Amino acid sequence: MSMLIRSGRILCSKKLLTVNPRNVGYIVLLPEIGDDTSKDQLSQSNGLPEFGNYTIENCTAAIARQTLEFESAVRKIERDIASSNINIEKDVLERLELISSPLELTWGISKTLYFGNNTLIPTKTYLPIHERARRARITKYNNIKIYNAVRNALSSEKEMDSEVKTVLKKFSLEGKLNGLNLKENELQMLKECLNKLTSEKHVLKQKIEVQTHQFSHTITEYNTVRDFPKDLLEITSMDSRNYLNGPWKITLQPNIYIPTMQYCPDREIRWNLWHRIVTRGSGYLDRDKATGIHIEEIRYQRHEVAKLLGYDTFADMSMETKMAGSVENVKKTINILLEKAKPAQDLEMKKLYDFSVENGFKYDRLELWDVPYWRKRQELLKHGFNSEEYKKYFPYPKVLQGLFQLCEKLFNVVLKHRKEVSTWHKDVKYYDVLEPHCSAPVAGFYLDPYARKDNKIHNLNSDGWMISIQNKSRICDKIPLAALIFNFDLPSNDSPSHLSIKDVNSLFYRFGHALQHLLTRTSFSEVAGLSNVEWDMVGVCGHVFTHFLYNEDTLKSISCNLDTGEKLPINMINSFLEVRKHMAGYDLSKELYLSALDLELYSKKDYWLKVVRNLWPQFRSFPLDKQDAHLCSFTQIFTEEWAAAYYSHVWSRMIASDVYGAFQEAEGDENQMKDVGRRFRETFLALGGSVESAKIFRHFRGRDHSHQSFLNYLGLDSNK
Structure with a gap:
């Protein structure tokens, strides 16, 4: 989640940036104020x-x-x-x-x-x-x-x-x-640590950005890009008007690198791309661009900050703002999930290798740069899943209508478009959130769906934003306001915008995220909505909503082929439901590895390479390549906000699966479903950061959280 959107909270892994002198007032740099604006x-x-x-x-x-x-x-x-x-x-x-x-x-x-x-x-x-x-x-x-x-x-x-x-x-x-x-001397030491930390993070970030932007690979043969989706051909073509003729420029930017690895049949090109992305920061090609020394300095300074503030390690300090509560609790959960994920990964890789050999692979084993390509081929040929085929069934107006109806049914609210509201673009619409007991809106949000190349940011690492414009405050008599901003395809003259599966997932996730901001019932903005919610719980409501996409009734309610009027066919629904379990062990093992790696680096003093070599074989089904220095460019935990918090990605999905389990248990009974929706509304959506998330969960589910629903959702049922 973007730091800009989360800026309402000070969190120990990111916001220790400014230490002001005590008892001496404030030094204020006066900016140019200019003309007063009433x-x-x-x-x-x-x-x-x-x-x-x-x-x-x-x-x-x-x-x-x-x-x-x-x-x-x-x-x-x-x-x-x-x-x-x-x-x-x-x-x-x-x-x-x-x-x-x-x-x-x-x-x-x-x-x-x-x-x-x-x-x-x-x-x-x-x-x-x-x-x-x-x-x-x-x-x-x-x-x-x-x-x-x-x-x-x-x-x-x-x-x-x-x-x-x-x-x-x-x-x-x-x-x-x-x-x-x-004490004053300790405060000065803290300030020096934070200044050094800021400097080291800046240098590391710059080095990785330079190496990411320096690399490109040009493809001239159409046969190499024959399976590329249209949007990938367009963004890589050096002549976007003739994107079928090439040449095509491949870079390490995520929106290019990831699909290229999935669709490029040339193994040598895939290795070249993989090799360049995992050697960033290693000094392999340019010693001046090595980041290892900065990684160690960042770890050291964060450890010093934690000690000054009274914690044994930086990871322990991070747990102050997490539902998990302790490093031990996180590690225990990682190990429980790994017991099912690692064997599943081993079996998945064996099946993927057999499949690849059946389809022309001529090497002794699959390598990491082979997996994305053969995985995508297996999805298509064995599971009949082609993501490009789904787009024609998801016209944006239909998806939005179905999403609103789901929300209104579950939470007893009405989402009503209000006209004649000032916006920043003609495509933006404003919606009031209304409740039966109140004639005035309880909240409102702006929805800006379409990409605009000339005046809209398109962050390669984000598929949308939920921006908190105004928090609810009883004291100030303010209702929550939010903005949902996406980069969906523009509609054509005779056809509405159609969403990819990724787009639909993004819309549901950001909308669920927004509801926690919009439907809060707290008095103070300091704890309203997402403010003061533990980091490892911030994504839960968004993930709960994405779970509804794996409900057959929901898929039918948001789908429609405009040419035939047909809903998403049952065979495509089944493929979609099944493919979420495809390579689930591989994916979860990778996320658990990165989570464990992050915690270990901020709990222990061992050199980073020793930590990597120790953890890798416990989680991954591949030998660690001697030139693989993936940690050196793991900027999320060094220059971004996820230090000793990367596990939050898995944790929030695990909790969301358990929360959604209550909706699953009520399926088929409309009254029970409404009751679960009411309880979700009165707990997770209403209480925000005013109550500890563990208490909110217990109130909603009547028990402590469990990992079982998450394993079931991924097809890694612990009973099998």
């Missing part, structure tokens, strides 16, 4: 953002003014805390809520424009806005007097509302993770 200019009479009036100038001016006002208001609260009669809820938390609201809204609007209309807010403009807003907001968590007032309130014997207590705990933890309980 609230009326930027809001419609209905209270929604007036996107049509937003410009680079007034976004920059608004952020500049609001950040100064916010920092000034924090200082005022700090001074008022000296009063012995302070009420922590009224005089601190509610005041912080009120002063945060304008800044958060402008920041949310700026993010939306950045992703939705990059000509209005280009990258060079947005990044300073983002950084200025982030620096301002962190002052409320970095204030020693607010921190001490919060701790005093938590240690008192006074009765308090459970949500207020959760907000106080959030401030207390984030203050601790920002070093507010350290």
Whole structure:
């Protein structure tokens, strides 16, 4: 999930970026504020953002003014805390809520424009806005007097509302993770560690980006690309107008590398691509581009940060913001899943090798660069699954209609398109979220579905975004607002946009993610929706919704061949349901390996190569190639936000499978299904970060979580 979208939370693996001096006020760099922009200019009479009036100038001016006002208001609260009669809820938390609201809204609007209309807010403009807003907001968590007032309130014997207590705990933890309980010399050491860490991450990231962009391979023979999907031919062709004639330029960008490995029949080309991607950062071709020294320095600095903050290891510190709770719990889960995944992987590789030999493979064994190609061939020839054939059954309007109907049926809400709302493009639509007991909308969201090459960001590593524009706040009387932004194909003159299976999955996932933001019922924005939800639980609601795609009734409700009126045929439904289990052991073993590798690197001091060599044979069915240095470019855990948290990808899917199991158990009984939907609405969607996820799960399921549903979903049933 994008750091920009998650910026509402300070998390120990990413956000220890700024340490402010204590008890000496704040050093504020005054930006150019420019002409004042009144609230009326930027809001419609209905209270929604007036996107049509937003410009680079007034976004920059608004952020500049609001950040100064916010920092000034924090200082005022700090001074008022000296009063012995302070009420922590009224005089601190509610005041912080009120002063945060304008800044958060402008920041949310700026993010939306950045992703939705990059000509209005280009990258060079947005990044300073983002950084200025982030620096301002962190002052409320970095204030020693607010921190001490919060701790005093938590240690008192006074009765308090459970949500207020959760907000106080959030401030207390984030203050601790920002070093507010350290002595002055320790605080200086923390600052030096963080500065060094930032520098090392920057250098490592640059080295990998350079090596990724430097490589390309040109294909001149059409026979080599004959099986490429049309969209892959178009993006690789050096002449997009004549994409069938070539030549075709293959790079290491994910949207090119991954499908090329799946569709390219030339084994030598596949090896060349694989070799170049796993040797990035190794120094194999260029010693100056080696990243090993930076990896070790990043690990060391994170370990030092953890020790200063009172933790044995950085992995232990990371668990402060995770449902799993401890490294031991994560490792135990990894081992339980591996007991079924590894034998399944071994059997899958044997079957894949036999299949490849039957179809012309002439080597003694399959290698890692062979698997994607023969896997795709096996899906097509043995399972009858061709993803390209499904697209004609998923017209965007039909898919959206089916998704909305599913949501309305499960959660007793109405999603209604509202016209005459200012947006950033004519294709964007705004929807009210309405509930039976309330005539006014309880939330609203913008939906921007189509790709626009000229003014819309197309991130190669993301298939869509859910942006929190405004959090729910009872104190500020604000409803949740969100933006869902995708890059689906544009409709033609006589035909609507048609979605690929990947597109449909993305739409369901992001929509489920958005519902947790939109249907929250908390009072404080600090714990509303996705705010304060544990990292390893953030993706759960999105994954729950993707599970509905493997329900036959759902597939029929979102599918329609516009030429024939036919729903998705039963044989294609069966192939789709079956293919999710194809190579499930291989895929899960790989994810478990990366999860274990991440935790081990941030739990132990062993040299990185020793860690890799020790873990690899436990998880993978291939010998480790002597030139394979995949860890050297594993940027997710070194330069991004997943340090000691990579396991969260598997964890959230495991929990989502168990949650969806309740819906499965109710299938065929409409009343039971509605009851499960109501419980899901009242727990996961309503409570957000106001209650620990483990308690929410117990309340929903009536028990602790289990791995069994996840194994069943993948066809790795532990009883078999």
